[in-house]
Amino acid sequence: MYIKATYRLQRExxxxxxxxxxxxxxxxxxxxxxxxxxxxxVLGAMECISPRQVAGRNLGIYIATDYACSKDVAEIxxxxxxxxxxxxxxxxxxxxxxxxxxxxxxxxxxxxxxNMVISSSEDVSFEKALQTAAFDxxxxxxxxxxxxxxxxxxxxxxxxxxxxxxEFKAYDISCWIYIDSDSRNALGRLRDLGEFxxxxxxxxxLQGTNHTNIxxxxxxxxxxxxxxxLQRELGVPAEQKAVKSACELVxxxxxxxxxxxIAKAQNGSFHCFALQCAQEPESKSSxx
Amino acid sequence: MPxxxxxxxxxxxxYLGENKQECTQQMHxxxxxxxxxxxxxxGDEGGYFVRRSYxxxxxxxxxxxxxxxxxxxxxxxxxxxxxKELRIFIGSTSMNMAQNEDFFEHGRQKxxxxxxxxxxxxxxxxxxxxxxxxxxSTACTSSANALITAxxxxxxxxxxxxxxxGFELYNYITYKGFESLMLISKSKQYKPFDQNSDxxxxxxxCSALVIDRQRKSGSFExxxxxxxxxxxxxxxxxxxxxxxxxTIHKALQNAGTAFEDVDCIxxxxxxxxxxxRSEARAICSVxxxxxxxxxxxxxxxxxxxxxxxxGTNELVLMMxxxxxxxxxxxxxxAAPLEGIDLVPLQEQxxxxxxxxxxNYVGFGGSSSSLVISNKGV
Numbered sequence: 066m067y068i069k070a071t072y073r074l075q076r077e078x079x080x081x082x083x084x085x086x087x088x089x090x091x092x093x094x095x096x097x098x099x100x101x102x103x104x105x106x107v108l109g110a111m112e113c114i115s116p117r118q119v120a121g122r123n124l125g126i127y128i129a130t131d132y133a134c135s136k137d138v139a140e141i142x143x144x145x146x147x148x149x150x151x152x153x154x155x156x157x158x159x160x161x162x163x164x165x166x167x168x169x170x171x172x173x174x175x176x177x178x179x180n181m182v183i184s185s186s187e188d189v190s191f192e193k194a195l196q197t198a199a200f201d202x203x204x205x206x207x208x209x210x211x212x213x214x215x216x217x218x219x220x221x222x223x224x225x226x227x228x229x230x231x232e233f234k235a236y237d238i239s240c241w242i243y244i245d246s247d248s249r250n251a252l253g254r255l256r257d258l259g260e261f262x263x264x265x266x267x268x269x270x271l272q273g274t275n276h277t278n279i280x281x282x283x284x285x286x287x288x289x290x291x292x293x294x295l296q297r298e299l300g301v302p303a304e305q306k307a308v309k310s311a312c313e314l315v316x317x318x319x320x321x322x323x324x325x326x327i328a329k330a331q332n333g334s335f336h337c338f339a340l341q342c343a344q345e346p347e348s349k350s351s352x353x
Numbered sequence: 354m355p356x357x358x359x360x361x362x363x364x365x366x367x368y369l370g371e372n373k374q375e376c377t378q379q380m381h382x383x384x385x386x387x388x389x390x391x392x393x394x395x396g397d398e399g400g401y402f403v404r405r406s407y408x409x410x411x412x413x414x415x416x417x418x419x420x421x422x423x424x425x426x427x428x429x430x431x432x433x434x435x436x437k438e439l440r441i442f443i444g445s446t447s448m449n450m451a452q453n454e455d456f457f458e459h460g461r462q463k464x465x466x467x468x469x470x471x472x473x474x475x476x477x478x479x480x481x482x483x484x485x486x487x488x489x490s491t492a493c494t495s496s497a498n499a500l501i502t503a504x505x506x507x508x509x510x511x512x513x514x515x516x517x518x519g520f521e522l523y524n525y526i527t528y529k530g531f532e533s534l535m536l537i538s539k540s541k542q543y544k545p546f547d548q549n550s551d552x553x554x555x556x557x558x559c560s561a562l563v564i565d566r567q568r569k570s571g572s573f574e575x576x577x578x579x580x581x582x583x584x585x586x587x588x589x590x591x592x593x594x595x596x597x598x599x600t601i602h603k604a605l606q607n608a609g610t611a612f613e614d615v616d617c618i619x620x621x622x623x624x625x626x627x628x629x630r631s632e633a634r635a636i637c638s639v640x641x642x643x644x645x646x647x648x649x650x651x652x653x654x655x656x657x658x659x660x661x662x663x664g665t666n667e668l669v670l671m672m673x674x675x676x677x678x679x680x681x682x683x684x685x686x687a688a689p690l691e692g693i694d695l696v697p698l699q700e701q702x703x704x705x706x707x708x709x710x711x712n713y714v715g716f717g718g719s720s721s722s723l724v725i726s727n728k729g730v
Binding site for chain 2: 130131132133135138139141142143145147151152153154155157158159161162163164165167168169171172175176177178179180181182183184185186187188189190193196197200203204206219222223224225226228260262263330331332334336
C-alpha cells in the first residue's frame, strides 16, 4: 500500500460558500445545493487526485466520518415540524443521506469501482476505513484506494451526549490519501494495520519492535496505562499530544517521516497502523 | 485455500414479528391467504412499522438491538468467550436519526448524540465483543455490504467470526424525504415488477447474523458476493441495469457457483419505477446470458422497504423460508412491466434446499449481490 498522493484540509470552521467557491473550477459537478460536508469531501478528493489519474482503474473510495451529517440533521430538525406534517425538501434529504457523499466523490472523479462511507466508535472511524480498504486491496477487489477522513466542525452543535474528541471539534477536516501497489515515487508505505482488544494485547504485539515516532488520538493520549506500557516497551516519553490521525498521516507522509499511529476506541480497544517512509529503513515490526 | 463461511445464528424483528419464528409463520400464512387484509392494515398504519410500542426512541433502539443481537448469538450457541471474539459489522442508512428526532422534538432542541459512534458502542457492549464495530453506510446495500465484507474477511482468514447487524427505524426525515422525491406509493400497495407499481412503502426492522468458519448443523453457507457502484445518479442505479447484471455475474463468479445451480433470485424490487425497470432488465439479461431462467421473488410486500437493513432482514426471511421448505411467492404482482418479460414467482414453491442469489441496489448507484446455499449440508 504505497501512498502516492495526499491532501490535507484542517481549518477552523468556514462557511459552505467558501468551499463551494474553492471547488468551482475543479469539477463540473453541480453541487450548488450540496451541504458543507459533501463540499468538503469532494474538494479534498479532487485536491488529492484528478479524474485523469484514476481513469481506467478499479478504484475503491472509502470515506471515514465520525459525525457524518449531524449538523445537517440538526438544521432540518430546527426548521421542520412533525406535528404539522411539514415537508422535507429533496436536497435537504439528500444532504442528510451520509452515504451520498461517496457517490459525489466518485462522480466528480468519474470513478468506477466501489465507494462507501465508513464510521465507527468516535475517533477511530479513519482506522476502521483503513482496515476495510486495506482488506479490499489485499484480496485484489480494488487496485487502488482513495481514503478520506471528512468531518465538519462540531463546536456549535448541541447534543445531549458530549463529544469525547474535544480537541478537534472546531475544525473542518478533509484529509485524503491515494494508494496503489507501485512503490515508484511513493511518499510512504502503509503497513502493520491491527486492532487489539486491550493494552496487554497491544504490548504483546509491540515487543521487539522499534517504533519511535508514535502518534496518538485523543483517547490514547490520555491513557496512562498505555503511556506506561509504551515507556516500558519502547522508551516513549509519557507526555504525548493528541492528533487527528488522518491529518497527521498526511502531514508525516509529506515530511517523509515514518510514524506509528495508535488510536483508542471507547471500548478500550486499540487500532494501529504504521507509515514507513521511502528513504527510511524497513521497520522491524512484523506485519500483522 | 479460502475458508467456508457459515451463517450459524440469525434473528429478525420487523413488521411480521418480533423473532424469526413469528416472521416465518406470518410469511407462510400470507403466502396462502389474508394478503388483502394485511395490506389494508399496512395502509392504515402508513407503512410496515414494528408493532410493539415503546416509551421513546431510546428504549426502542436499545430493546430492538438487544433482542436481535442476543437472539442471533444464542442461536449460534456462543458462550461469553466466543462473544468476545466477535467482530462487528453494522449496516444502516439512518442509524440514530429516530433517536435524534425524538430527543429534539421533546423540547430539548438539541440532538441526542452526534454521529454513529453512540450506536456502534452500544452494539459492541450488547454483543460483549472485545472489538470495535465498523459501520457501513452505502444506502440500501449497507447491511448486505457489511455481510459481504465480513464473509470475505473470514474466507481469507482475516477474522474468525462476526456479527452482522442490519438496523433501520422509522424516522420522519427519511419518510418525508422519500415522499419529496416522489418515491412513496400512493396506492399503499406493494407491487414489485408490476406495470401498475407506484412506488415504495417504507418499513422498519432489525436483524442480526452470526457467521463463522465452523458449520452449525443446518446452517446456510455464504458462497460469495460482490459490490460495486455506478455514477449515474445519487438516488438510483443506471436504468439500463448493466451494472446490476454485472454485479450478479461477479457475485456468482466470486461464489464459484454455476447459474444452473441457482434455485432462486431474491430481487431487491423496491417498487420504484426506475428500480423496477433497471433490476428487471438486469435479471432478464442474466437469464439471457445463461440461456435459462430461475424463479425470482421479492420480499418487500411482506416487510416493506427496510432500506439499509434490507440486506440482512431479507436474507434471514429467505433462509427461514427455505428451512421451512418453501420459496415465498411475490405478493402484489399482477402484470409484467411493458416490454420486460419478467414474472416473479406467483405461487409458493416447495423446496428442500436452495442456492439463492440475493440482490440489492440503492441510492448512489450502489449494487450488491450475495450467494448463499444450504445444499451442501
